Amino acid sequence: MEIQYLIKDYKSLSTEELYAILQLRQEVFIVEQKCPYLDIDGHDQPSHHVMGWAEGRLHTYARLVPKGISYPEYISIGRVITSAETRGKGYGRVLMEKSIEAIKQLYPKEDIKISAQVYALPFYAALGFVAVGAEYLEDDIPHQAMYLKC
Numbered sequence: 001m002e003i004q005y006l007i008k009d010y011k012s013l014s015t016e017e018l019y020a021i022l023q024l025r026q027e028v029f030i031v032e033q034k035c036p037y038l039d040i041d042g043h044d045q046p047s048h049h050v051m052g053w054a055e056g057r058l059h060t061y062a063r064l065v066p067k068g069i070s071y072p073e074y075i076s077i078g079r080v081i082t083s084a085e086t087r088g089k090g091y092g093r094v095l096m097e098k099s100i101e102a103i104k105q106l107y108p109k110e111d112i113k114i115s116a117q118v119y120a121l122p123f124y125a126a127l128g129f130v131a132v133g134a135e136y137l138e139d140d141i142p143h144q145a146m147y148l149k150c
Contacts, residue, residue, distance in 0.1 A: 003052040003059055003091060007102050010045045020058040021049060028081050037139045043069050043078070048106060050099045052091065059083045060095040064103055067110065074113035074147075075103055096127050104150060111149050118142040 008017070025039050043065055052060030060083070065076040077099050082092045103112060115138060116124050121131055129146040136143055 001054045001059075001086070003054045003086075003094070005060075005095075005098050006051045006053065007048055007064075007098070008051070009048050013049060017049075017051065017058075021051065021061055024058050024061055024081055024083060025079055028083075029079070032084070033141070035139050035141060048102065050095060050102060052095055052098075057083075059086045060091050062095055062099045064099060064106065066107070070115075071113050075107050075110045077103070077112060077114050080114075092123065093127070096124075100127070100148065100150075109150060111147060114146050114148075115143045116146045118144055121146070 013021070022039070029035060029039060030037070044063065046066055046069055048064040050060075050062045050064065051058055061079065061081045062077050063079040065078055067073060067075050070076040070078065077096070080092070080095065080099075082095065100112065103110065112129075114124065114129065116129070116131075118135055121144060124146050125131070127148070129148045131144050131146050133145050
């Protein structure tokens with residue numbers, strides 16, 4: 001499967017793209033992870049959206065959140081998702097590489113902070129992120145802050 005990546009700001013998203021983003025986020029974060037939380041958090045509008053499409057379907061996604069929205073002093077990458085059928089095939093790494101590359105173009109020399117699910121710490125560490133501080137619960141799931149110096 002060859003995934004094609006698009007990066008768009010919120011206003012440039014079509015209704016079909018927005019629907020696919022929200023559907024994938026609900027499938028993974030709410031249904032699959034059994035975590036009822038408010039996904040529509042007001043952070044989509046100021047963000048850029050990295051979408052990986054194949055065969056007319058959204059398979060990978062990440063949200064690039066500007067400084068001052070999730071964290072006062074950091075750009076953030078959030079809502080990182082790969083669909084169930086693409087997991088374990090390296091697409092998550094490509095998605096993160098595309099996301100980091102986009103941040104470097106959109107926000108030169110800005111460091112990145114993420115809130116990583118603890119099980120995914122090795123994945124993010126392999127991309128250069130460094131864990132900082134203690135683990136914490138976010139929506140009843142163990143997380144840890146991680147930083148990437150750009």
